[in-house]
Amino acid sequence: MTLTQQRKLKTILVGIASWTIALLLFFPIFWMFITSFKTELQAISVPPQLFFEPTLENFTIVQERSDYLKHAWNSVVTSFGATILALIIAIPSAYAMAFFPGKRTKDILLWMLSTKMLPAVGVLVPIYILSRDYGLLDTQLGLVIIFTLMNLPIIVWMLFSYFKDLPKEILEAARMDGASPWGEMTKVVLPLSVGGIASTGLLSIVLCWNEAFWSLNLTASEAAPLTAMIASYSSPEGLFWAKLSAASTLACAPIVVFGWFCQKQLVQGLTFGAVK
Amino acid sequence: MKRSITRLLMAPSVILLLVWMVVPLSMTIYFSSINYNLLYPGRNNFVGWMNFEFFVTDPGFWIAISNTLTLLLSVLIITVVLGVALSALIDKPFAGRNVVRVLLISPFFIMPTVNALIWKNMMMNPVYGIFAWISNSLGLEPIDWLSNYPLVSVIIMVSWQWLPFAILVFVTALQSQDTEQKEAAQMDGATGWHIFRYLTIPHLARPIAVVVMIETIFLLAVFAEIYVSTGGGPGYDSTNLAYLIYNQALLQYDVGVASAGGLFAVLLANIVAFFLIRAVGKNLTV
Amino acid sequence: MNSLTKTAVACAVSLAAMNAFAETQITVATVNNGHMIEMQKLTPEFEKAYPDIKVKWVTLEEGVLRQNVTQDIANGSGLYDVMTIGMYEAPIWGERGWLEPIDTSGSYDVNDILPSIRGGLSYDGTMYASPFYGESSMVMYRKDLAKKAGVTISDRDSWEHIRDAAAAMNDPENGVYGICLRGKAGWGDNMAFLSAMANSFGARWFDMDWKPQLESDEWKNAVNFYVDMLSKYGPPGASGNSFNENLALFNEGKCGMWIDATIAASFVTDPKQSKVADQVGFAQSPYAVTEKGANWLWSWALGIPAATQKADAAQKFVRWATSKDYIKLVGAKNGWGAVPTGTRQSTYENPKFQKAAVFADAELKAIKSANPNDSTLKPSPYVGVQFAAIPEFQAIGTTTGQMVSGALAGSLTVDQALKSANRSADRQMRQAGYY
Numbered sequence: 002m003t004l005t006q007q008r009k010l011k012t013i014l015v016g017i018a019s020w021t022i023a024l025l026l027f028f029p030i031f032w033m034f035i036t037s038f039k040t041e042l043q044a045i046s047v048p049p050q051l052f053f054e055p056t057l058e059n060f061t062i063v064q065e066r067s068d069y070l071k072h073a074w075n076s077v078v079t080s081f082g083a084t085i086l087a088l089i090i091a092i093p094s095a096y097a098m099a100f101f102p103g104k105r106t107k108d109i110l111l112w113m114l115s116t117k118m119l120p121a122v123g124v125l126v127p128i129y130i131l132s133r134d135y136g137l138l139d140t141q142l143g144l145v146i147i148f149t150l151m152n153l154p155i156i157v158w159m160l161f162s163y164f165k166d167l168p169k170e171i172l173e174a175a176r177m178d179g180a181s182p183w184g185e186m187t188k189v190v191l192p193l194s195v196g197g198i199a200s201t202g203l204l205s206i207v208l209c210w211n212e213a214f215w216s217l218n219l220t221a222s223e224a225a226p227l228t229a230m231i232a233s234y235s236s237p238e239g240l241f242w243a244k245l246s247a248a249s250t251l252a253c254a255p256i257v258v259f260g261w262f263c264q265k266q267l268v269q270g271l272t273f274g275a276v277k
Numbered sequence: 278m279k280r281s282i283t284r285l286l287m288a289p290s291v292i293l294l295l296v297w298m299v300v301p302l303s304m305t306i307y308f309s310s311i312n313y314n315l316l317y318p319g320r321n322n323f324v325g326w327m328n329f330e331f332f333v334t335d336p337g338f339w340i341a342i343s344n345t346l347t348l349l350l351s352v353l354i355i356t357v358v359l360g361v362a363l364s365a366l367i368d369k370p371f372a373g374r375n376v377v378r379v380l381l382i383s384p385f386f387i388m389p390t391v392n393a394l395i396w397k398n399m400m401m402n403p404v405y406g407i408f409a410w411i412s413n414s415l416g417l418e419p420i421d422w423l424s425n426y427p428l429v430s431v432i433i434m435v436s437w438q439w440l441p442f443a444i445l446v447f448v449t450a451l452q453s454q455d456t457e458q459k460e461a462a463q464m465d466g467a468t469g470w471h472i473f474r475y476l477t478i479p480h481l482a483r484p485i486a487v488v489v490m491i492e493t494i495f496l497l498a499v500f501a502e503i504y505v506s507t508g509g510g511p512g513y514d515s516t517n518l519a520y521l522i523y524n525q526a527l528l529q530y531d532v533g534v535a536s537a538g539g540l541f542a543v544l545l546a547n548i549v550a551f552f553l554i555r556a557v558g559k560n561l562t563v
Numbered sequence: 564m565n566s567l568t569k570t571a572v573a574c575a576v577s578l579a580a581m582n583a584f585a586e587t588q589i590t591v592a593t594v595n596n597g598h599m600i601e602m603q604k605l606t607p608e609f610e611k612a613y614p615d616i617k618v619k620w621v622t623l624e625e626g627v628l629r630q631n632v633t634q635d636i637a638n639g640s641g642l643y644d645v646m647t648i649g650m651y652e653a654p655i656w657g658e659r660g661w662l663e664p665i666d667t668s669g670s671y672d673v674n675d676i677l678p679s680i681r682g683g684l685s686y687d688g689t690m691y692a693s694p695f696y697g698e699s700s701m702v703m704y705r706k707d708l709a710k711k712a713g714v715t716i717s718d719r720d721s722w723e724h725i726r727d728a729a730a731a732m733n734d735p736e737n738g739v740y741g742i743c744l745r746g747k748a749g750w751g752d753n754m755a756f757l758s759a760m761a762n763s764f765g766a767r768w769f770d771m772d773w774k775p776q777l778e779s780d781e782w783k784n785a786v787n788f789y790v791d792m793l794s795k796y797g798p799p800g801a802s803g804n805s806f807n808e809n810l811a812l813f814n815e816g817k818c819g820m821w822i823d824a825t826i827a828a829s830f831v832t833d834p835k836q837s838k839v840a841d842q843v844g845f846a847q848s849p850y851a852v853t854e855k856g857a858n859w860l861w862s863w864a865l866g867i868p869a870a871t872q873k874a875d876a877a878q879k880f881v882r883w884a885t886s887k888d889y890i891k892l893v894g895a896k897n898g899w900g901a902v903p904t905g906t907r908q909s910t911y912e913n914p915k916f917q918k919a920a921v922f923a924d925a926e927l928k929a930i931k932s933a934n935p936n937d938s939t940l941k942p943s944p945y946v947g948v949q950f951a952a953i954p955e956f957q958a959i960g961t962t963t964g965q966m967v968s969g970a971l972a973g974s975l976t977v978d979q980a981l982k983s984a985n986r987s988a989d990r991q992m993r994q995a996g997y998y
Contacts, residue, residue: 016371022363023380026437029395030383032407036399041836045405045811048414066600066622090293093286101283109291111550114490116298118546119305120498122522123539126315126532127304133640150297155491157290162487182282211388213501217627218634221642222590222619231390233622235505237595240811242398249391260386261379268378268449314995315637316655316954331994336983403800404812421800424746424972504626510748511802512969512980524965529958529991530633 030257037246044242059247067230069251076226076255078141079216080209083148084202087156090149092198095160096186100172110161113154121214132219139221147219148209155208156201163197164190200267203260210256227252302543308536315530328537332525337513341521342545348432348517349496349549355436356492357485360443365477368451378448385441393505396434397423427507427515434502439495443488450484451477493553497546518542586615587876589644592632594863595622597830598696598903599647601893602884608892609883616876625751636661641870644877648692649751650683650862650935654952657691663867664689666878671886675907680862683935683947692864693885696826697905699929700759700858702846703813703831704820705839708732708739716820718847718928719857722763722788725820725849729796732819741796743818744789747805748968750950750960755859756822757967758949758960759848761785762856767939768951768959773997775988777963777981785851786977790970802971814838822848824861825929828922829900845925847932856938858929859949862905905930955995959988 036044038055063069098106128147129138137143167190175189191198213228220229234241234248260267312324332338367377384392401422403409409419422430454477462472500519503509509516509524516524519542526535593599599622606618621643623631632646636656648656656662667673667690673681680697684690702725704716712731720728729741745756758768766781776782793801798812806823810830813821814837821827834840848858865884867877883889887909893902899919902910904926910916911927920926938948945951950960966980975983992998 012369012371015366015369016373019363019367019371019377020373022366023377026440027380027383028407029392029400029437030387032399033391033395045815047405048410049405049407066603090289094288094290097283097286101280103280103283109287113290113294114494115547115550116294117494118497118543118550119298119302120500120519120522120539120542120546122500122519122527123535123542124301124305125527126308126535127301129634130304130638131300133638138640139642150293153290153294153297155494182286186286207386211386213388213390217623218631221592221631221635222621225621228388228390229623231388231394232624232627233595235390235394235624236626236807237597237600237624240807245394245398249388249394253387253391257383257386260382264379264382267382267445268452314954315633316659318637318659327994331990334990336987403803404798404817419799421803421972424800424802424968508748508965510965510968511972512965512975514969514974516965524961525958527630528961529955530637531958531994534994 030253033246034250036243037250039243039246041241041243044246045240059243060251062244063234063248063251067233067248069230072225072227072230072252073255075141075144075220075224076210076228079144079148079224079226080206082141082145083152083209084205086145087149087153087205088198088202091153091156091160092191093186095157095164096190097182098157099161099164100185100190101182110158113157117151117154125214125218128215129218138219139223139225141224143219144216144224144226147215148212151212151215152205152208156205159201159204160194160197163194163201167193196266196269199263200269203263203267207256207260305536305539308532309540311533313532313536315532324533328533329541332522332534332537332541335521335525337516337521337525340513341516341518344428344513344515345497345517345519345545346549347428348435348499349493351432352436352439352496353489353492355432356440356443357488359436359440360447360488361478361481361485363440364444364447364451365473367448381444382441384437385439385445387438389438389501390505392438393434393502396430396437397506401430423507424511427511431499431502431507431515434506435496435499438502439492442492446484446488447481450481454480489553493549497542497549518545586617587873588617588619589873589876589880590619590621590642591645591647591865591880592621592623592628592635592643593647594625594628596863598826599863601897601901601903602695602889605889605892605896609880612883613876613879616879618880636868636870639870641868641872643868644871644873645865645867645880647695647863648866650680650860650864651947651950651952651956653684653692653864653866654686654946655954656866657686657689661869662691663869663871663874663878664691665693665867665881671882672909675887675909677906677908677930679860679930679933679935680906683860684862684864692866693881694862694864694906695885696903697860697862697930698824698826699860699905699926699933700756700823700848701825701828701925701929702820702822702848703827704728704844704846705732705816705818705842706844707839707842708819709844712819716844716846719854720846720849722760722849722851725822726788726792726796729792729820733796738817739819740798740812740817741819742792743798743804743809743812743821744793744801745805745809745823746793746797746801746968746971747803747808748961748964749805750957750964752805752964753967753971754960754964755861755949757786757789757964759857759859760789760851762938762940762948763848763850763853764788765852765940767941767943768956769943769945769992771942771944773944773992775959775985775992777985777988782981783977786967786970786981788851790967790977793971794973802968825905825922825926828926829904829920832921833900843921845922847925847929853940854932855940856933856948858933860930860933860935861949955991959984959991962987962991 037059043050043053132138132143175185216226216228231252234245309328311321313321400407403419403421412419459472498519503520507515509520522535522538526538603620635642680694684692709716714728714731733741745753761782764781764785766785767776770776809821810827812818813831816839831837831843832840850857865881871877890902890910899915911923917923933948935947950956963984966984969975970977970980
């Protein structure tokens with residue numbers, strides 16, 4: 002075998018291996034999607050059915066029982082709202098830490114990350130009581146505040162590592178031109194780091210969308226996002242996998258499709274400063 | 278002057294996080310020192326260390342700590358090792374690479390509760406699940422995953438969720454790997470393994486540190502997956518610290534003990550973080 | 564303030580303003596069980612009858628619901644105007660003054676409600692929650708399989724007889740398991756079943772000094788019997804099965820016998836969901852040394868939190884949803900086999916129901932024979948058949964359930980499981996100051 006042939010064979014083998022693994026890892030999602038078009042009896046039939054007459058009945062039932070659009074809207078508002086708010090707060094500090102590091106910058110960063118380690122179960126009651134006292138229970142604003150604070154440390158940290166790796170020469174040139182730190186940030190740093198900011202935001206949106214502890218405990222009817230909708234289909238009286246799959250598909254589809262579209266962006270931006 | 282501007286820029290996030298930490302934390306510390314049960318209003322006397330003692334002497338306490346650490350380490354190892362391997366595998370172009378990448382990262386977008394529901398019901402159920410069907414087709418006895426290997430089941434679910442994240446970060450990092458260096462090494466007759474071992478791995482040191490760091494923060498507090506799938510059992514077999522707090526304290530609305538448990542979890546997190554930062558810190562360039 | 568917050572605040576204010584002018588809107592929290600989902604579907608009927616009231620629903624799975632409504636009521640948040648609670652919560656919360664007494668005046672006909680159910684939802688003679696449906700437990704079995712195996716199942720068999728019957732019907736080669744029982748950990752899951760079983764072995768949760776009795780011989784006998792029978796003649800993965808899973812197994816024709824909630828009877832006899840609908844027989848729960856407490860008693864009920872601002876509208880809703888007319892409405896719409904049962908004597912006297920529900924007599928007999936105030940052979944200080952109506956029980960029952968499911972899965976011995984459950988219960992009771 003010649004070297005080129007060998008290379009070709011290798012590429013084909015790599016392709017086959019990659020496809021197999023990818024399909025295996027994707028299978029549970031595929032199966033959930035398929036199951037959502039089955040009847041309940043087909044959903045638990047043994048052996049599992051791959052070919053069947055699809056029905057939209059489950060989706061109709063889910064829509065009848067829960068106001069999908071309202072839940073979805075709550076999810077959109079809270080995850081995008083919290084992400085935008087967190088970015089607005091995080092960008093200046095990440096910038097300051099990256100370009101004007103002090104002796105304690107490292108400590109501050111680590112401390113920020115450590116605030117994420119307080120387990121939600123342990124502080125449920127304090128947060129619940131505070132939310133009640135400030136009228137934030139079952140409001141979108143309440144969830145936005147919680148999600149913002151929850152993700153702020155990671156956002157600051159990601160932006161910090163991204164900013165740190167920007168080429169120093171450009172900044173120095175700007176400083177020579179007498180730009181103020183504010184001007185430097187808005188005119189030089191931000192345009193250069195659109196990719197990093199976008200992927201940080203994407204990550205934060207995904208984390209907010211999938212957050213299930215606070216969104217279940219702090220909402221009732223008005224601000225309940227899609228995670229709360231799932232809780233009305235899990236473990237009911239009877240085995241309803243098809244309806245559960247339909248509800249899950251509806252709850253996950255927006256963020257999965259969103260993730261697919263933004264995947265290029267994510268892949269380019271999640272550098273965590275690894276690019277030198 | 279610069280200094281004050283820097284401080285001004287940092288102030289919002291520092292102050293917010295300080296409030297976010299200090300207010301619940303001080304309330305938690307206060308609650309942990311009193312008798313506070315939601316179902317017994319008005320019995321809020323000071324009890325000293327009793328809540329802590331109660332939480333630590335729980336028969337499940339040490340099991341929960343060891344499960345928390347087992348879960349953390351297993352998922353870290355699985356996601357980092359498989360993540361590096363898979364991202365190296367799809368680093369070179371082949372037919373449909375983009376689709377493969379999309380498929381590989383998809384599980385990260387699935388809600389943890391849905392993740393656990395899919396695995397528990399449709400994959401691992403010993404009668405109707407896919408795994409049971411595979412076992413039966415091969416003439417084997419189906420494995421009852423959630424009862425016989427509860428912690429392993431949880432590890433599988435959580436790894437499935439976080440492997441895509443590792444792949445994302447590593448794929449990104451590999452894109453920036455110096456191809457000239459690799460080609461030069463190839464010219465010198467280095468094997469694929471050598472290139473992987475001596476060029477790719479060192480290049481990935483920092484992304485690995487990042488993945489370990491971020492995942493640790495989330496893995497120490499895994500709750501939804503356990504709540505939905507095994508409920509911490511059988512026995513204490515899949516109870517981690519977060520679940521123990523829920524089970525021993527919140528189930529009976531004993532806020533005092535829950536607060537004490539919460540403080541223990543913070544302590545554990547900081548111990549882990551301390552070792553972690555020593556281990557991977559030099560790669561973090563903070 | 565950034566623009567987002569401004570918008571959010573503006574939205575909140577305008578929403579609040581809108582509500583002030585609109586009709587009364589009540590928020591009802593409920594579990595995602597079949598009968599409640601039916602109630603949600605029938606909301607338009609209620610709104611037709613009371614045009615000035617609008618109903619909003621929050622439907623959640625049992626565990627999440629319980630956590631949400633408990634937070635709400637204990638902190639007086641007032642997010643819900645009507646909440647679905649169980650027989651466990653009603654007396655505890657009623658005692659604390661957290662629930663409005665139910666308005667049972669006039670046409671509501673409170674005396675029609677089955678006495679044991681009414682008693683379980685009352686504290687000090689006042690009913691704090693209206694039963695939406697009620698249930699006990701009984702044996703459901705496959706007549707065809709019993710005949711084939713040459714066994715007969717009748718009311719109040721002994722546990723030994725049930726075990727022998729399970730052995731005779733067990734045929735795993737052909738996908739039939741002798742007996743299906745709850746194994747999934749939880750005070751309302753495996754422990755609901757097992758407490759009733761243990762009662763019939765003469766066991767009790769606490770003695771008169773509130774000391775946990777889980778290490779007593781009675782408990783050991785009961786749990787050993789249960790673990791032994793279920794591991795030998797039960798389906799694989801029994802330690803993960805609760806009501807849902809067993810219902811699916813039974814409907815698929817995989818169980819010879821199933822001892823569970825009477826409410827299951829209407830599902831297993833419904834040909835639309837059960838493959839064995841015409842082959843199901845019913846019998847009263849088995850016993851070992853006593854019939855006392857051998858079958859459990861539970862009710863899902865509607866309560867009104869004291870913190871609500873809309874008590875009048877809430878009362879109207881509760882009265883509507885638990886009335887005779889509501890049952891008739893469901894009967895007319897979905898057939899009498901599908902009405903919520905276990906609440907009113909009049910349901911069982913209705914000839915249409917008797918005709919549609921082959922399980923009617925067995926269910927009524929089971930519910931009537933359960934007495935939450937006297938359910939143990941030796942005296943006990945608590946109310947409740949398969950639970951003790953004290954706040955600590957939820958955690959104690961769940962921990963015990965965890966341990967027993969560990970024993971069932973084989974990771975612990977029964978003695979170890981009960982020992983560690985008892986120790987944990989003892990700690991809990993000590994902590995709560997019972998002794």
